[in-house]
Amino acid sequence: MDMCPERLRYELLAEVGEGSFGKVYKAREVGEKRRLLAVKKFNFSMSPQEAGIPPSMIREVALLRKVGHFNHPNIVKLLDASAESVGSALDLTLVLEYIDQDLSTFLSKAPACGLSRDLVKVRSDVMQQLLQGLDFLHTNLVLHRDLKPANILVSNHGEIKIADFGLARIHTFNIALTPGVVTLWYRAPEVLLNTAYMSSVDMWSAGCIFAELFLLRPLFKGYSEVQQLQKIFEVIGLPSEEEWPQESPISYSESLGPRGSVTKLLPNLDQDENDLLFRCLSFDPSRRISAANALAHPFFMKL
Incomplete structure (x- = not known):
């Protein structure tokens, strides 16, 4: 003892x-x-x-x-x-x-066929609580910067808690933001492109997690930063050269992915599910939905 x-x-x-x-x-x-x-x-x-x-x-x-x-x-x-x-x-x-398990373990126990429509409430509960935690952090100028299923705890009572603040920072206007943050599969394009970022990086990660609740696997599973960008653009489409951040050390290239806008990111998602995912995974961080606005999305009004 x-x-x-x-x-x-x-x-x-x-x-x-x-x-x-x-x-x-x-x-x-x-x-x-x-x-x-x-x-x-x-x-x-x-x-x-x-x-x-x-x-x-x-x-x-x-x-x-x-x-x-x-x-x-x-x-x-x-x-x-x-x-x-x-x-x-x-x-x-x-x-x-002490919390029983993390979201990664929770998803690994789901049936091979995935979370059924009958369990849409599970997705809603997980995302709603995750977004409530993010809204609280962002309101207090805290960037988590490493949001992923392994850092989201799930109790036996369905409580969701954000954990592991080793990469978190208080956001100030003169903060020196490092590019090597967020586990690669959940890393926002602006971080991969080594440009300025803010709390919207957490919302990108939240979008990746939302997709994982349906797929039961990571949405973007790259093994290098360039491959990760390619995986992202295969799903959301390659932005135009005008949208590409000029300060990025990575040059625009049409070889990174297919051109054109995409309106439906995943098959089998209904309109509200797809719209929330689309708003979380906007290439332009200024157009990405905030945690507060996401909580008011129609997806959460179903139940």
Whole structure:
């Protein structure tokens, strides 16, 4: 039994994951609540020759503390964070609410034939809660920048929570935005083209996730940035040269995909489903739908 004596007290139940910096455990709180917890334990060398705590982890803790004050139901909660020096190393422990599975695992359990029309409510619930979380983040100028099924948690009660804020940033007008963000299959064209971007990058990722709720596989599955662009343009059509961002270091080429606008992105989608997907996957980020406007889309008015 491993206890946290002065802070939130818990007992470790099982190791559920391991990364390059540490391990993740399922735990149970000691006391009256007895709630399940996710405990992440990391160990970093603090010697001058080592890098120390990665900036992404510092940023994640800071952002989770910032948004945690609002107690939003669709954002994973950081319940405790502590650091302890052990010789020339630093042990960092994060305690978060425990959620049963991520969206990737949830979709992997779906029937091979896919989520049926009878389960349209599942898609609606997932997207509605995801968009509510994104609307909250964007209203508070937070860009998640790595939205994908593995970073969306799904409880046994159908609660959706956005997690993993290692790449998240507070958006300011003079922010230095890095191009290597968002897992490749969910990366917006403006990021692939190494041009300026804003909160609409998260809405592109949300659109990719929306499509995955129907396909049960990633919509754009490229293995390089150029191939990813080609996969995107095969579906949405190659934009005109006038629409191509002039500041992009990648030159416009008709070899990237078929020309012409596309009005129906996926077969078997009804009008509202297709329209919401179309608005999320607009090449021009200024025309891409916002989370707030997406929540008012007719797709969510069906049920």
